[in-house]
Amino acid sequence: MCSLQAASQSKAYFSIDALFAMSISIFAFFAFSGMLSAFASYAHQSADENARSLLALRISDYIVAEAGERQSSFYFSNRLSRESLGSINPEKIRSSLGIGYLSVSLADGKEPALIFSSGEIHKEAHCARRLVEYEGSVSVLEVCAS
């Protein structure tokens, strides 16, 4: 009887221990998988945002180069005027890149003034800021794409 009790006690002790170890391992598994999934999601989101910001930067590069001042054989990048910005066709850029929204604005003082926009914002727009010389003074050109 005594030996039977000892055996059952020993069995119960081991099963509680195993249960405890199992619960810890299950908790650790879910904690690690949750953490890795959060990292992956964060990396994906970050890469997506970076790609969209780089797209806005590339479009701004195209606009700054395309609308740059031309004097006979000289070409001045980053020197823009109202006329040169007016020659940019946002619809053409949107259709060739397959983007839903494009806007260009100039911030001479505090408030940015919209030069042109095309399409509608899908979810959110990512913007790129560039320094340009507009009508003789330094301004910030903001290009947003979505």
Added chain:
Amino acid sequence: MSFKQAFFLSLEASASLLLLAVASSASYLMVFETQKAPIYFLCTDAAIILAGWEEESIQQALQELSSKSSLCLKLSGDFGAFEEGCLMNAGKERFAVTFPLWLEGKAQKATLLCHEN
């Protein structure tokens, strides 16, 4: 201390080391997150504008460029050194651009250093 106890402790230690390795790798993920492209473009834009600057005062040009871009700009060369918009705790990200600057009737080698504030 028995052999079993010693083994248990070493397992504990290796598990904590593993956790430490995972935690420290997470900090590297945060480092990769920073985007360097915008400051690079702003810095080269500032250099392009300075290279074509037709007015006399370079300090004034730097002041205007720094206030519009919110960057700390440091211009140096044989003509001297100028600094504008630099806070005490300027960010780690920095870019340097070397370009020809037209000053006092001749082209001079200038280096523009851009810091993110």
